Amino acid sequence: MSDTKRVYRFGSDAGGADITEGASSMNYTLGGKGANLAEMCRIGLPVPGGYTITCQTCMEYSSAGNVWPEGALAEIEEATRDLEARMGKRLGDPQDPLLVSVRSGAPFSMPGMMDTVLNLGLTDASAEGLIAQTGDPHFVWDSYRRFIQMFSDVVMGVDGDLFENALTEKRLVAGVKTDAELSADELHELVGEFKRIFCEHVSGEEHPELIQNGAVAFPQDPSIQLKLAIEAVFGSWMNERACIYRKANGIPDDLGTAVNVQAMAYGNKGETSxxxxxxxxxxxxxxxxxxxxxxxxxxxxxxxxxxxxxxxxxxxxxxxxxxxxxxxxxxxxxxxxxxxxxxxxxxxxxxxxxxxxxxxxxxxxxxxxxxxxxxxxxxEGLIDKETAVRRIDPAQLDQLLHPQFDTSAKVEVLARGLNASPGAAVGEVVFSSDDAVAAAAEGRPC
The missing domain is CATH 3.30.470.20 (ATP-grasp fold, B domain)
Incomplete structure (x- = not known):
């Protein structure tokens, strides 16, 4: 087994005690997210327990053609068992399951560029156990349908629109406007529909570990779920949008991403969440x-x-x-x-x-x-003048030269969205970067 430490623990256990093996200075090892999770633990903030797999493990895995480095899986298994002990719950437990998130975290901030999986550990059996624990079938079936959709999309590459279309159809049939208004029974039906979509669009030849009784099935073993999710997050370091983002922002390709495995905290447990x-x-x-x-x-x-x-x-x-x-x-x-x-x-x-x-x-x-x-x-006395000057990126000042909308102008609003750019734009509306490139090649302003 390698002497290289690949996994660092952080966060609160079930009794509220904190542990941290990292710090904010370790962003090249733990990624920005993992390093700052550790730092928040150090200053006493409430952070769910978890562990971080290092950026170096990602690069070794990728450089070897997506082959795990010696000893890495054993260390992750040990960290998972430790997290279960700290949280007093076990992944896949049919009585009281531990559920985790699996998130990327590069040394430099790359918001929205890489992948995340939530609610990992849910299976048919653990879902029933969670219902018995919480007395809230709506929360459980909502979480399970989310997990199937995210796992299918992020980990297995199934088209996310297939699930969104099924969800939209379910809302229309139910006569409701939001997902939260769907009943527990309707969400349970969606779980079955989502698993059917998964089975129809995942190749058993590419993923023999998903074959059950001669056919592809949604994985009911949390250890398989976790391994595939970690591999998917490692793989997202080299996805197209991440590569384009790094090129645009001068971030080297050889840094890799860390992976943060963390006990879930749930914001979908009703009006108190x-x-x-x-x-x-x-x-x-x-x-x-x-x-x-x-x-x-x-x-x-x-x-x-x-x-x-x-x-x-x-x-x-x-x-x-x-x-x-x-x-x-x-x-x-x-x-x-x-x-x-x-x-x-x-x-x-x-x-x-x-x-x-x-x-x-x-x-x-x-x-x-x-x-x-x-x-x-x-x-305010938080920084000195020299620090203030260093914080202004000369290239960023280009934003000040972008055309801006005249706030006093009268406009006809056709649609509203979430803003994500520094200035104004004029041209044909397109809905993907590929469409924008194609339109520009044809001489169509977009």
Missing amino acids: ATGVAFTRNPANGARERYGDFLVNAQGEDVVAGIRNTVPIQKLAEYPALKQAADDLERIFQILENHFHDMCDIEFTIEQGKLWMLQTRVGKRTATAALRIAIEMVE
Whole structure:
């Protein structure tokens, strides 16, 4: 077995005790997400227990043609058993199952470029056990259908639209507008439909480990689920959008991504639960105000995928059942800024009133915001003038030259979406980067 340490533990156990084997300085080993999860543990913030597989393991795996380095799987197995012991639950347990998320985390922030799998560990048997534990079949079947969809899309490459279309049809038949309004029985039916889609679109020749009784079946062994999910996250380091992002941002291809395996915190346990993303300051204009979005009774991917209308973070405290968590989050915002001496970008989940921190990193911002934040942090005594100057990327100042919409102009609004660019644009609307490239090649402004 290799002497190289491949797995680092972090987070709270079932009794609230914390452990951390990493720190924020280890981002080239643990990736930015893993390093900052460890750092949040160090400063006493609530972080669900988990472990981080190193970036170097990813590169060894990829360089060997997607072959696991000697001893890596054994160390991951040991870390999984340790996490089960810390949480007092076991993956796949038909009575009281542990469920985990599997998330990427590169040394440099690459938001939205790589892959995530949530609710891993759900099987037919563990779903029934979780219903018995929680008394909430709606939550369990909602979580299971989410897991099947995400695992199929991210890990197995099944077209995500197949599941979205089935979900849309189910809402239409039920006469409801949102997923949360579907009944437990309707969600249970979706689980069966999603498994059918999985079986029809996954190749048994490519994945013989998924063959049961002579046919492909959705994996009921959490160890197979976990191994395939980790491999998929490693593989996402080299997906097209990640490669293009690295090229555009000058990030080397030989760094690899870490993988964070973490006990799930659930934002979809009813009206006392929520999930969201937020910045400690406004990343668009730099104002010293909280900025972000959340959803009640939802999971994180609902917020960042742009498929549901979110609620501004400023309204979190207006929900009586979430008021304490909103106050805790406000306190943590200040702790993070004081600790990192910068504007932070966070992900959080509130599970039945309890706030959990899932990620923090130095937040990306527009050039306008960067200038204002740097100046104001000098005035607040958080940084000195030399640090402020170093934080302004000369290339970023190009954003200030982008054409901007005249805010006083009268416009006819045809549609609204979630903003994700620094300026205004004119041309034909297209819905993928490939379509944009094709249109430009034909001389069509888009």
